[in-house]
Amino acid sequence: MATWTKRKSALPSQEHDRNNKERVPLFDRIEETLDYVKETFSDCDDLTIRPVTIGKAPGYLLYMNVIVNDSLLNGIEERLSELRHSPDPERTDESATAQPFDRLQAAFPLSQATEEDDLNQVIDAILYGMTVLLLDGAPHALRFQTVSSDGRGVDEPVTEQVVRGPREGFVEQLNTNVMLIRRRIRSPDLKARFQVLGSMTRTGVAVLYVQGIADDAIVHEIHDRLRKIELESVLESNYIEQCLQDAKWSPFPQLYTSERPDRICAGLLEGKVAIVTEGTPFVLLAPALFVEFLHSNEDYYDGSLPSTFIRWVRTLGLLISCFLPAFYVAITTIHQDLLQTPLLIRISGFREDLPYPILIEALFMQLIFELVREAGLRMPKAIGNAVTIVGTLVIGQAAVQAGLVGALMVIVVAVTALTTFVLPNYAFMQVVRIISFPMLLLGGMFGFMGIIVGLMFVLAHLCSLRSVGVPYLTPLSPARRTGWADVFWQSPWWAKQTSKLKSDSEQPASAGPSDTRQPQPGGGGSS
Structure with missing residues (x-):
């Protein structure tokens, strides 16, 4: 123990070794190596250390019992038991301490066991669910693949469901x-x-x-x-x-x-x-790229005309989600002269006797719907959808009957919330929901001019963005006509192949491969 303590103090800290991948060789005596591992895993009750014997050489099996595969571990122990009970061949050299290790190498092929002479790698192997064998006098430790494969099976994705297309989704492994x-x-x-x-x-x-x-x-x-x-x-x-x-x-x-x-x-x-x-x-x-967040996997599995139509519908849904509440508030408070007289009289009739300004009313309804939507996500699946739908209807109807909000405001907020679900990417949908609030404030305070200024700030920000050095608005800005076929419309596959062959024949020799690359099924615009 004294030798191990002195050597450990002379080495850098264990955390520094493991993070920077500095090599820490095995100790000469197996007891010192075992003490080092025990010290590293102090207070870890799930670390299992089982003594084994190969010939006359003592050894230890080390593994985390909660993350190893029991069947694979039992197979290794059975093989070691066979080696322990097999007759020890006569030694031609009494100093050949590596003979038991040679028997291990013969019993376990390289596909089942890997040699390791770094203590940090041994510790990492144990943490990853492998089983490590330490043998007295051996120059290396052996690690076996015993990682448990328990986990969720391949199933249909939850957040990206399609009518036509593959049903497989990624898992946690x-x-x-x-x-x-x-x-x-x-x-x-x-x-x-x-x-x-x-x-x-x-x-x-x-x-x-x-x-x-x-x-x-x-x-x-x-x-x-x-x-x-x-x-x-x-x-x-x-x-x-x-x-x-x-x-x-x-x-x-x-x-x-x-x-x-x-x-x-x-x-x-x-x-x-x-x-x-x-x-x-x-x-x-x-x-x-920005345009990719408006594309769905299913666009590439349907016909050209339906896919193009759906893409324009998504673009319209994006505009409605961002600007419909702001447009409604701006036109009913500041730009009333743009409305026809019968429509203006009807809107005024709906808002008669309402206690709050229309801007406060819109903010209140937007926040209520966000709360209901968030509650629906956190509730159990068996009741989440029903509670969300019923809660929205009940709250909206009750608010109108109580004279707190107008019926048209409920319609505007409901349409805005529904159009956010048209966007296929959840992360992008969250951004659109956030942008609608400052747009609503700008429209309520400054009218259409506020909405235009807010839109200019958003476009300027998008033009300045880059994704790993690539402009965010590619192929719109900077304009690349080769990628427009996958932005404004969805060309059929035969047309893409013909266009690619024509482009290849006309392309100068100095052009790169990305200039003629065609979109793939499920992908976005050319990058």
Whole structure:
């Protein structure tokens, strides 16, 4: 023990070793190595240490009993038991202390066991659910893959449901999510690079891209930003998303999140980079463009005409969600001369005897609906939808009968709330809900001029945004006509292929591959 204590004090701190990947070799005596592991996992009752014997050499099995697969662990113990009871061959050299280790190597092929001579890697292996075997006199430790695969099975995504298209969605297991992507892009050009983030959580992260399609500068930029992340915990992909954003305080999402493998694969084939995080079904896709948040996976599985029509409907829904309450308040308080006399008289009749100004009335109804919607999300599924619908109807009807709000205001707020659900991306929908409040205040205080000024500020902010160095409004600003076919209308696949062949024949030799890249099913505009 004295030797181990002296050696440990001479080394850097354990936390510094594990974070900076400094190599800490195994101790000469197995007792010293075991004491080091025990000290590291002090007060960890789920650490199991089981003594074993290989020939005449003592050893120990170390694992976390709550995260290992019991069947795999039992198989390893049975194999070790067979070695313990098998006759020990005659030794030609009495000093050959590595002979039991040679028997272990012969009993366990490299596909089942991996040699490890770094104590930090041994500790990490135990934390990840592997089983480590320490053998006295052996130059290496052996680690076995016994990670438990228990978890949620592949199921249909919850937040991105479609009528036509694949039904598979990402899960919380990192390897499963990478497998779902590999199963769709069967090419060696699909590269996957793994790393660990979070000094406490040690969360696995995979960066995937298609070599030859993805821009090398974007790939290197993402890797550089990931290496600079210094967080104690990474429990969800949003931790990484906030660190990768160019504009830290912008409310607009600058990375696209999806739990659909087909959507991520389509982005990879367009030259984007996917970031898969362990413990969450939401995968990040960079760079993200503004127009992509108005596109749905189903647009690429339907016909050209229906998809184009639905896209324009979504654009109209975006405008209604942002500006309808502000427009209604502005035209009924400041710009009443723009209304026809019969309509103005009817609106005045509805607002007769109402105690509050129309701006206060609109803010009150907007906040009430946000509260009801949030309550519906937090309630159990069995009663959440029913309570939300009934609560909204009851509150709206009661407010009108009590003379607190007008019937037209209830209609305006209800239409505004419904159109937010037309937007396919939940993160983008939240931003639209937030923007509607300052627009409402500007419209109520300054009329149409306030709404126009607010819109100019939003557009200026969008023009200044970048996603991993790519302009946020691409291909609208800067204008790239090759990407317009996937923004204003949805061209049929045969037309895209013909356009691509024609573009390739007319393209100069100096042009890059991104100039003629066509959108993929489930993807957005060309980046």
